[in-house]
Amino acid sequence: MQNFTTLIVDMLKKEKLFASQGGPVILAQIENEYGNVMSSYGDAGKVYIDWCANMADSLHIGVPWLMCQQTDAPEPMIETCNGFYCDSYTPKNPTSPKMWTENWTGWFKSWGGKDPFRTAEDLAYSVARFFQTGGTFQNYYMYHGGTNFGRTAGGPYITTSYDYNAPLDEYGNLNQPKWGHLKQLHSVLKSMEKTLTYGNISTLDFGSSVTATTYATEEASSCFLGNANESSDATVNFRDVDYVVPAWSVSILPDCKTVAFNTAKVNVQTSVMVKKPNEAYPSSLEWMWRSEMTHDTIVRGKGQVVAQQIVDQKEMANDTSDYLWYMTSVKLGKDDPVWSDNMTLRVNGSGQILHAYVNGKYLGSQWGKYNVFNYVFEKEVKLSPGLNKIALLSATVGFQNYGPMFDLTQAGVPGPVEIVGRKGDETIIKDLSSNKWSYKIGLNGMNNEIFNPDCKNVKWSSQNVPVNRNMTWYKASFKAPLGTDPVVVDLQGLGKGEAWINGHSIGRYWPSFIADEEGCSNDVCDYRGSYDGDKCASNCGQPTQRYYHVPRSFLDKDVNTIVLFEEFSGNPWLVNFQTVVVGSACGTVSEGNTVGLSCHGRPISGVRFASFGNPQGVCGAFEKASCDSVTDGVAIVESQCVGKESCSLQVSQDWFGSPSCVDAPVNKFAVEVTC
Numbered sequence: 001m002q003n004f005t006t007l008i009v010d011m012l013k014k015e016k017l018f019a020s021q022g023g024p025v026i027l028a029q030i031e032n033e034y035g036n037v038m039s040s041y042g043d044a045g046k047v048y049i050d051w052c053a054n055m056a057d058s059l060h061i062g063v064p065w066l067m068c069q070q071t072d073a074p075e076p077m078i079e080t081c082n083g084f085y086c087d088s089y090t091p092k093n094p095t096s097p098k099m100w101t102e103n104w105t106g107w108f109k110s111w112g113g114k115d116p117f118r119t120a121e122d123l124a125y126s127v128a129r130f131f132q133t134g135g136t137f138q139n140y141y142m143y144h145g146g147t148n149f150g151r152t153a154g155g156p157y158i159t160t161s162y163d164y165n166a167p168l169d170e171y172g173n174l175n176q177p178k179w180g181h182l183k184q185l186h187s188v189l190k191s192m193e194k195t196l197t198y199g200n201i202s203t204l205d206f207g208s209s210v211t212a213t214t215y216a217t218e219e220a221s222s223c224f225l226g227n228a229n230e231s232s233d234a235t236v237n238f239r240d241v242d243y244v245v246p247a248w249s250v251s252i253l254p255d256c257k258t259v260a261f262n263t264a265k266v267n268v269q270t271s272v273m274v275k276k277p278n279e280a281y282p283s284s285l286e287w288m289w290r291s292e293m294t295h296d297t298i299v300r301g302k303g304q305v306v307a308q309q310i311v312d313q314k315e316m317a318n319d320t321s322d323y324l325w326y327m328t329s330v331k332l333g334k335d336d337p338v339w340s341d342n343m344t345l346r347v348n349g350s351g352q353i354l355h356a357y358v359n360g361k362y363l364g365s366q367w368g369k370y371n372v373f374n375y376v377f378e379k380e381v382k383l384s385p386g387l388n389k390i391a392l393l394s395a396t397v398g399f400q401n402y403g404p405m406f407d408l409t410q411a412g413v414p415g416p417v418e419i420v421g422r423k424g425d426e427t428i429i430k431d432l433s434s435n436k437w438s439y440k441i442g443l444n445g446m447n448n449e450i451f452n453p454d455c456k457n458v459k460w461s462s463q464n465v466p467v468n469r470n471m472t473w474y475k476a477s478f479k480a481p482l483g484t485d486p487v488v489v490d491l492q493g494l495g496k497g498e499a500w501i502n503g504h505s506i507g508r509y510w511p512s513f514i515a516d517e518e519g520c521s522n523d524v525c526d527y528r529g530s531y532d533g534d535k536c537a538s539n540c541g542q543p544t545q546r547y548y549h550v551p552r553s554f555l556d557k558d559v560n561t562i563v564l565f566e567e568f569s570g571n572p573w574l575v576n577f578q579t580v581v582v583g584s585a586c587g588t589v590s591e592g593n594t595v596g597l598s599c600h601g602r603p604i605s606g607v608r609f610a611s612f613g614n615p616q617g618v619c620g621a622f623e624k625a626s627c628d629s630v631t632d633g634v635a636i637v638e639s640q641c642v643g644k645e646s647c648s649l650q651v652s653q654d655w656f657g658s659p660s661c662v663d664a665p666v667n668k669f670a671v672e673v674t675c
Helices: 002-014 043-057 120-132 178-191 193-198 313-317 633-641
Strands: 028-032 065-068 078-083 099-104 137-141 200-207 210-216 221-227 234-238 241-245 249-253 270-277 287-291 305-307 323-332 343-349 353-358 361-367 375-380 386-395 417-423 426-431 437-441 472-479 487-490 497-501 504-509 547-550 559-566 576-590 594-598 606-613 646-650 668-674
Touching: 002 043, 028 043, 043 065, 065 099, 099 120, 120 137, 120 178, 120 221, 120 249, 178 193, 178 249, 193 210, 193 221, 200 234, 210 234, 221 234, 221 241, 241 249, 313 323, 313 437, 323 417, 343 353, 343 386, 353 375, 361 375, 504 547, 576 594, 594 668, 606 633, 633 646, 633 668
Parallel strands: 028 065, 065 078, 078 099, 099 137
Antiparallel strands: 200 210, 210 221, 221 249, 234 241, 270 576, 287 472, 305 437, 323 386, 323 437, 343 375, 343 417, 353 361, 353 386, 417 426, 472 559, 487 547, 487 576, 497 504, 497 559, 576 668, 594 646, 606 668
16 A cells, blocks of 8 residues: 555656646545444554554655544544535644545435435535535545446445446536536635635524634635525525525525525526437447357356365456456266256355356356345255356456455355255255355357457358347447537447447346336425435336447447447347437426526427416426416527527516516526427
């Protein structure tokens, strides 16, 4: 660890990147969330964290070192907070600044899990609340979602997509309204930089979780009005002025007079992203195929290493492949105690994926799911008198990457592996764990890199392309979608495996793993109240991940190649390429505000809805209500927006007329345009 840390520090010093050298790096971190697991290591944990602090400090980088989630971090390390909320966090060291190193903008997705969603209102509330309560530094995790290309997904069972519902999505698109709402928030906070940095802090408690906080210098003051109540709006009389603060929101007054921003009032567009077919290659792909050659393993039991025991997959494969074959033989006679007409093969698995073969024939498969790492595979088996060949293929889906002693978590087939015979009420077990086992790392196709376009000595067949066949390779050519929009490949209909584009792995796929049926709601997501990864989730009963990111940097202008390894069984004829674009843009703002609408590089083609008064519903499902203006809002928006890439609308009665209910407390404008 010291060698690695020193190497990185020396690289930065050489390029003069630390702020102490005039560069942009103002902070450095050593260790990450070790405090959450330190107690599991007893006294050695404290010795280690002290060593970390001394080692980091000895490198003399000239900027502060941080330790995330490390309660009472050794000085001069600065303890910081990670989480959905850090407003109530206080560092143990009274001289340490209150810092938030990971504000979780959403949550990751696991195979079999739902799509997490964190609202823009709640995320903005968490940030404003943090700075209201004395916060000095806040960092998003993730600000830009991403993709776990190749075998980089951990967990295990974390999906290839790591979009994280971030302000910039997995493909680089603006995740609206989250991106725009946070941009407005930080613009307001930036305008208060001096008072937030140098001001004296005072707080006034109104009761019922309602507070006012003032940052004051001799020259100026800035204020926050916070309402942490989950259901009740509050009217606050502050400095002889009444302010309405919605539940679970913070109003920011840079001059302590005028509200410049409220976290619950979103005045930016909501973008609805859609998938468009590949216009450059509209016909279905023409597939070729070949089998994964398994005869040497499931029939001959031929491996690379032999051991008189069952070996952990991490130890044997050294993280060079997801796949490891475990092969052994067992000689049985009808006089063997275990022999019966009712025999099963029982394998204790590690919670990832197991495929079992006996005497060259497929017996069955089993796998776990996120946070359920251990299972018992047991299937009825027909053995023959004499020598019987058993081949077990273990497939990992990312390794454990957090928690105490996570490096000791077993992978593969920890065993025991047993033949179970039943004679009446008697059960006899023959343990094969101490047999001679042969091991083979990886699959033939992967080891030979047949997914690489430069691999020429491989025969593919275009005849009788099979579907729903496991251990099968597929290959096809395609043209890249036109334009510059992000590209995805729709793998609906496939089982599980890995995909390559022009030799680049775009990650593991598993569209046959269906998300939980329970836990989703059709109701509008209520941003009020504490967030967790299950709140406001969607996609119940659907493939956990259907679309997979294909960076345009992986694509050639002319002909491209996709190669699939299908581990389970699936239908490649359903595979197609699409682009991700803004399908429609919506805005909902109160009178006196401006709403901007943009199709992000494409023209606005039409207006689906426009109403000034008290429209109801959400983007994609707006409805007029009782107080709609008599003015034709659709015609006004069409005249200002259609044909343009973006437009801006000032919402006022001068433009949209007077709503029919003149006594409505607040007039609202809702609009949806198509792209």
